[in-house]
Amino acid sequence: MTTDEAGAVVAAGVKAVDWGWRHASRKDFALRHVDFEIRPGERVLLLGASGAGKSTLMAGLAGVLGGDDEGEQEGSLRIDGIDSRAARGRSGLVMQDPDAQTILERAGDDTAFGCENLGLGRDVIWKRVRESLDVVGLGYMRTDHSTRRLSGGQRQRLALAGVLAMHPGLLLLDEPTANLDPEGVQEVHDAVRQVLEQGHETLVVVEHHIDVWLDLVDRVIVLGRPNDDSYEGGVIADGTPEEVFSVMGDVLAEGGAWVPGREIASHAPTRSGHGRDVVLYADDLSFGRSFPLGEHINVRFHAGEVAALTGRNGVGKSTLALTLAGLLKPIAGHVRVADSMMPARRENDPFTWKSRDLLGRIGMVFQEPEHQFVASNVRDEVAIGPKSMGKSDEETYAIADGMLERMNLKRFAPANPFTLSGGEKRRLSVASMLAAAPKVIIMDEPTFGQDFTTWTEMVELIASARDAGSAVIMVTHDETLIKTLDARRIVVSEEE
Amino acid sequence: MTETIGVVPHKERHDEPRATSPSWFIAKLNPVSRFIGAMLLCVPMFLSLDVVSASTALLIDFALLWIGGVNPLMVLRRTWMVWIAAVGSFVSVTLYGTASGAILFRFGLMAVSEGSLYAGAATFLRVAAIAVPGVIFALGLDPTDLADGLVQILHLPSKFVYGGLAGMRMVTLLQDDWRALGLSRRSRGLGDGSAIRRVFMQAFSLLVVSIRRGTKLATAMEARGFGGDAPRSQARTSRLHGVDWLFYLICMAIPAVALLLAYRTGYWHWSFRN
Numbered sequence: 001m002t003t004d005e006a007g008a009v010v011a012a013g014v015k016a017v018d019w020g021w022r023h024a025s026r027k028d029f030a031l032r033h034v035d036f037e038i039r040p041g042e043r044v045l046l047l048g049a050s051g052a053g054k055s056t057l058m059a060g061l062a063g064v065l066g067g068d069d070e071g072e073q074e075g076s077l078r079i080d081g082i083d084s085r086a087a088r089g090r091s092g093l094v095m096q097d098p099d100a101q102t103i104l105e106r107a108g109d110d111t112a113f114g115c116e117n118l119g120l121g122r123d124v125i126w127k128r129v130r131e132s133l134d135v136v137g138l139g140y141m142r143t144d145h146s147t148r149r150l151s152g153g154q155r156q157r158l159a160l161a162g163v164l165a166m167h168p169g170l171l172l173l174d175e176p177t178a179n180l181d182p183e184g185v186q187e188v189h190d191a192v193r194q195v196l197e198q199g200h201e202t203l204v205v206v207e208h209h210i211d212v213w214l215d216l217v218d219r220v221i222v223l224g225r226p227n228d229d230s231y232e233g234g235v236i237a238d239g240t241p242e243e244v245f246s247v248m249g250d251v252l253a254e255g256g257a258w259v260p261g262r263e264i265a266s267h268a269p270t271r272s273g274h275g276r277d278v279v280l281y282a283d284d285l286s287f288g289r290s291f292p293l294g295e296h297i298n299v300r301f302h303a304g305e306v307a308a309l310t311g312r313n314g315v316g317k318s319t320l321a322l323t324l325a326g327l328l329k330p331i332a333g334h335v336r337v338a339d340s341m342m343p344a345r346r347e348n349d350p351f352t353w354k355s356r357d358l359l360g361r362i363g364m365v366f367q368e369p370e371h372q373f374v375a376s377n378v379r380d381e382v383a384i385g386p387k388s389m390g391k392s393d394e395e396t397y398a399i400a401d402g403m404l405e406r407m408n409l410k411r412f413a414p415a416n417p418f419t420l421s422g423g424e425k426r427r428l429s430v431a432s433m434l435a436a437a438p439k440v441i442i443m444d445e446p447t448f449g450q451d452f453t454t455w456t457e458m459v460e461l462i463a464s465a466r467d468a469g470s471a472v473i474m475v476t477h478d479e480t481l482i483k484t485l486d487a488r489r490i491v492v493s494e495e496e
Numbered sequence: 497m498t499e500t501i502g503v504v505p506h507k508e509r510h511d512e513p514r515a516t517s518p519s520w521f522i523a524k525l526n527p528v529s530r531f532i533g534a535m536l537l538c539v540p541m542f543l544s545l546d547v548v549s550a551s552t553a554l555l556i557d558f559a560l561l562w563i564g565g566v567n568p569l570m571v572l573r574r575t576w577m578v579w580i581a582a583v584g585s586f587v588s589v590t591l592y593g594t595a596s597g598a599i600l601f602r603f604g605l606m607a608v609s610e611g612s613l614y615a616g617a618a619t620f621l622r623v624a625a626i627a628v629p630g631v632i633f634a635l636g637l638d639p640t641d642l643a644d645g646l647v648q649i650l651h652l653p654s655k656f657v658y659g660g661l662a663g664m665r666m667v668t669l670l671q672d673d674w675r676a677l678g679l680s681r682r683s684r685g686l687g688d689g690s691a692i693r694r695v696f697m698q699a700f701s702l703l704v705v706s707i708r709r710g711t712k713l714a715t716a717m718e719a720r721g722f723g724g725d726a727p728r729s730q731a732r733t734s735r736l737h738g739v740d741w742l743f744y745l746i747c748m749a750i751p752a753v754a755l756l757l758a759y760r761t762g763y764w765h766w767s768f769r770n
Contacts, residue, residue, distance in 0.1 A: 064718045088726075093719040099669055100712035103662045103720070105640050112731035117721035119729045126731065148668070162720060294503040315503050327679045355687025364683040370705055371676040374686065374697065388685035418704060436685065488499070495502035 011040035011202045012090055012169030014061065018075030020232075021056055021065060028231040030056040032074065036221060036235055040169070043196065043203040045213055045241070048223030049255030050421050050451050053233035054206045057223065058174045060084060061204065062093035079170060089118045091170040092163030096178045096449065098155035107133070107150075107158060108143025114166040125165075132161040135198055136191040151313055153184025157191045164195060171195070173205040177212060178449035181313050181477040185212060192216065208451040209258045220244040224255060256423075256451030267463040268486035269304070276302040279341060279471045280324065280362070280440045284333035287316070287323040292331045294320065299490065301440065306462060306472040308482045311492035317475045318367065318444050320492065324473060325364040325442045326350025337361065341439055359389050363438030367445045369429035373417040378409060378428060381417050385436030399435055407431040408457070423454035430461060441465055443474040447481050459484055517636045518574075521564040521743075528645035529740040530633040533747040538626040540751035545767045547614070549751075549758035550621035556750050557629050566632060575631045582623040590616030618765075625754075639664055644734035654728050662717060666709055673705050674698070 020032035031053040038044055048054050059065045060077050063085045079087040092114075095101060104110040108129055115125040126143075133139050136157040150158065156176050163171070173192065177185040189212055196203060196216060205213050222237035222244060237248045245252070245259060253259045278300045286295040293316035301307055301324075309317045322328045324335055329351050336348045343357040350362055366372055375381040382400040391399070404410045407427045412420060417428055426446070433441070446462070447455050462485060466472050476482065482489060517523040522530065541553060558568050572579070589612065596611030643661045646652045677698050681687050687694070717723065758764045 059715075062719050064715055088721050088724050095712070095716060095719075097712055100709065101716045102665070103713070103717060105638075105665065109640055109731065113717075113722070114720035116729050116731050117724060117726075119727050121729065122731060122733070125729070129731075159716075166721065292504060294501060297501055299499070299501060309501075311503075320501070322679060325683060327682055355682045356685045358683060359685040362683075364680070366676060366680050366683075368676065370708070371673065371701075372680045372684065374681065374684070374701065384684060384686070418708075432684070490499045490501060492501045492503055494505040 009167045009199045009201060010169050011200055012080050013040045014038040014170065014202065014204075015078050015081075016075070017078075019060070019077045020074035021053075021060060022072045022074075023056075024069065024071045029074075030233060031060075031223070032232040033226075033234050034075070036238060038202060038204070038219075040202055041200050042219055043217045044205070045210065045217040045220045046204055046206045046223065047210070047220060047252060047255070047257050048233070049453070050423050052223040052225070052255065054223055055174055056233075058093065058172050058204070058206060061170065062091050062172050063088055064093070089114070089166050090168060091172055092166055092168035093172040093174065094156065094159050094163055094176045096175040098152040098159070098179055101159040101162075102147045102150070102155055103162075105147060106143065107138070107141050107145040107147055110147055110158060111143075111162045111165050114162050118166055128165040128167070129161075132165040135164065135194055136161045137187065137194070151184060152180045153187035156180065156184065156188050160188070160191055160195070164199075169201060171201045171203045173203070173207075175206050175208070175449070177207065177209070182479070183312070185209075189213070189216075208256055211258065211260045214241060214260060217241065222248060222252065222255075224251070253452060256453040258452050264480065264484055266486070267459050267484050269306075269463075269466060276304050277338060277340075279303050279338045280473075281336055282324065282333065283336055285323070285330050285335060286332040287320050287328065288331050289319060289328065294492070295331075296333070301471045301473055303439070303469050303471050304466055306466050306474065306485045306487040307490055308485075308487040309473065309475045309490050309492055310477060310482070312494075315492050315494060317492050321442050321444055321473065321475050322364070323351075324440075325362050326353060326358055327364065337440075356388055359385055359436040359438070361438055362440045362442065363433040363436055365429050365433050365441075365443040365446060367448065369425040370418065372429045372432065373425075376416060377414050378417055378420070379404065379413040381428060382432045382435045385432060389436060403431045403435050407461075423450060426450060426454060427457065430458070434461075434465065439470055441470050441472045443472070443476075445476055445478075446474055447476065447478045455481075515636055516638050516641070517633075518570065519561065519564040519566045519632070521739075522633060523636075524737075524739050525743055526645050526649065526734060526736055526740050527637055527642040528649050528734070529736065529743055530637065533743050534630040534633050536744060536747040537629050537750060540755060541622060541626050542767055544755055544758055544764050545615070545618050545622065546758050546763040546765045547618050547621055548761055548763040549754040550618060550625040552757050553625040553750055553754035554621060554628065556753065557625065560746065560750075561629075561632060571628065571632060574635060575628050578624060578627040578631055581627070582620045585623050586616045586620035589619045641732075641734070644730065644732050648730060648734040649736060655723060658722070659717075662713060663710065666706065666713065669709060670702065670706055673709075674702055677701050677705070 015037045016034050019034040020029045022029040046054055061084055065071060077084045079090050102110055103113050111129045111132055112125050115128055129143065133141060138157055138161060177188050193216055207213055220239065220241050221235060223233050224236035226234045226236055237244050249259050253262060279302065281300040282297045285297040286292040309320065311317055319328065323330055326335065335350055337350065341361055342348060343353060346353050346357060373381060375384060379400055382403050383396045386396040386399045404413055409424065409427055409431060412424065420428060446458050450458065459481065462472055515523065558571060561571055562568060590608055591606040593612035593615045595607045595609035597609050599607055599609045601608040639661055643657045646657050647654045681698060
């Protein structure tokens with residue numbers, strides 16, 4: 001079983017022999033001919049470009065890939081000699097999206113959920129719940145604490161606690177910190193370290209930001225395409241971090257990993273933003289949804305300048321961004337634009353404008369790209385802006401195709417936006433906003449959960465929009481992004 | 497020097513346990529009992545259509561709820577929707593019900609007679625008597641506790657119940673999604689024009705987003721061993737106590753007294769006969 005006589009968790013071993021998986025709707029195997037062995041207690045960082053099959057392998061290890069109707073399996077994937085699909089409870093998976101992993105209303109019940117599914121006795125369950133909450137640093141929380149108002153970091157730690165309470169010998173973390181602010185990343189990292197110090201579980205973690213986990217892992221496995229002429233993924237490197245990074249550094253960086261110690265090219269503006277025209281400004285603005293989050297705010301944004309709104313989670317940065325974008329009504333005061341940007345016969349208050357007036361003036365990229373998609377294919381998605389601005393079909397599609405080319409999305413033109421990968425969706429959401437050529441570009445966390453490749457593309461896009469004379473306002477926690485663009489930093493913080 | 501934008505400090509977020517009912521008595525009950533009680537209370541009331549039984553039941557309801565910690569004013573405030581429905585049925589029965597007795601008022605198809613006025617009043621009281629206690633019972637009901645009761649007491653399949661429970665949690669997320677979808681459409685120049693068409697398109701997007709959310713949630717649940725063939729245990733106990741049985745007795749007594757009174761006073765009128 002999962003615990004020895006003293007009650008400690010026994011680490012699990014993993015063995016993949018010629019393992020492969022093909023999703024029922026795909027022609028090619030996502031992964032094929034995968035061979036590796038992970039000894040009990042090893043801590044593995046799993047790397048690979050987006051689409052290399054990392055999440056497929058994690059789902060396979062967690063036994064949630066599904067049955068024969070969902071895909072075809074080859075070879076074997078065993079945990080302690082048991083087929084992973086039958087080894088329920090032997091592995092515990094924490095995934096990327098903090099919202100998707102809270103199952104029940106009260107923290108204690110949520111933690112107990114997995115134990116109930118394993119059919120454990122009541123006393124054992126509550127003992128484990130308390131131990132697990134303790135180890136992830138949520139021991140201070142009452143077990144009836146509501147899960148509604150948790151931060152992302154707390155949510156991910158709660159998910160970790162729920163998994164730990166099942167006493168899995170194998171801990172699977174699939175980009176658990178990708179959607180978190182730096183504070184949340186640290187919380188989750190520390191919780192996992194605490195877990196490993198106490199339980200010595202086997203660990204497999206997927207993460208683009210290698211340095212987050214580097215101090216906890218002793219082995220790196222890289223997935224990729226062993227043959228250039230085939231789309232099938234497999235293991236392309238396996239060894240200690242030093243070995244793998246010295247040999248594979250370039251390949252990994254190209255595949256999107258943040259390889260430690262790499263230089264990032266600067267995209268600082270060539271001349272300073274001083275003396276440039278003000279295009280958008282807040283005039284004694286109070287913003288908020290039902291009650292004011294911030295009051296009497298005066299701030300100016302200039303053409304050709306990138307301004308970064310930073311600050312702790314939950315202080316209202318996104319709400320401020322939506323207000324500046326003319327999407328939320330100011331509680332008091334005004335958001336105003338330069339006279340040259342004013343639509344005809346409108347007041348200088350973007351919130352009162354028609355939706356169409358915003359096109360070409362103020363564009364907003366939302367945190368969740370999926371909230372933005374409206375068309376059934378990528379090309380039409382990008383065409384919506386120019387079309388609504390009254391351009392001819394010919395002109396519209398010329399703009400759309402040019403934008404797709406620039407964003408490296410051309411081959412997806414006929415695809416449905418929802419079928420794209422995370423990074424591609426992000427690029428598409430930016431492309432469709434830029435197609436309307438707004439003078440003010442507002443972005444909410446443009447680099448959340450991005451791998452290095454998409455991140456670099458995003459930086460280049462922002463820099464080129466800036467150099468073309470747009471004002472860029474971005475809400476971000478990403479210090480590297482701010483430094484690389486040498487952005488003007490505006491800290492949103494609580495008043496004393 | 498870094499620029500700052502000052503925001504109002506977070507108020508200390510007090511996360512006090514929510515009261516599961518405005519009534520101290522109902523709060524003690526198993527959530528399942530609230531349903532059973534409501535059924536016991538309202539089903540017999542369908543038997544007779546008269547003013548006496550309904551008004552008696554309603555009076556007893558109000559009195560007992562007051563003893564139970566919910567004063568009449570609060571009952572009225574929390575059940576305003578019921579009263580609107582009751583007035584609606586009063587108006588339609590009065591105007592369009594079968595005429596009998598002296599005609600008091602006539603306008604086209606509408607005829608207000610003594611009989612239809614009486615039937616309207618009886619219907620008004622009955623709708624209130626049936627729905628008011630049910631609404632008050634349901635206030636503050638904790639979904640998790642209800643799910644536990646459904647599985648452990650009524651023996652409904654746990655996969656079904658807990659799957660539904662987890663799905664309900666998504667409703668809050670979908671409300672946020674709906675708002676974001678609307679804002680993003682405005683930002684993309686699609687916010688003008690026919691509101692009906694816009695809502696329809698946006699609802700379709702919400703459907704897509706909700707399916708994706710549901711899939712993720714299902715995977716998270718499966719990863720924690722949900723949906724397996726092994727028997728599931730229960731971290732929480734859901735049991736019926738003496739107070740639940742007392743509650744059932746009260747819920748049976750109210751319609752019994754009310755209907756008996758109607759019968760004895762001669763007001764009894766079979767609902768399912770003209």
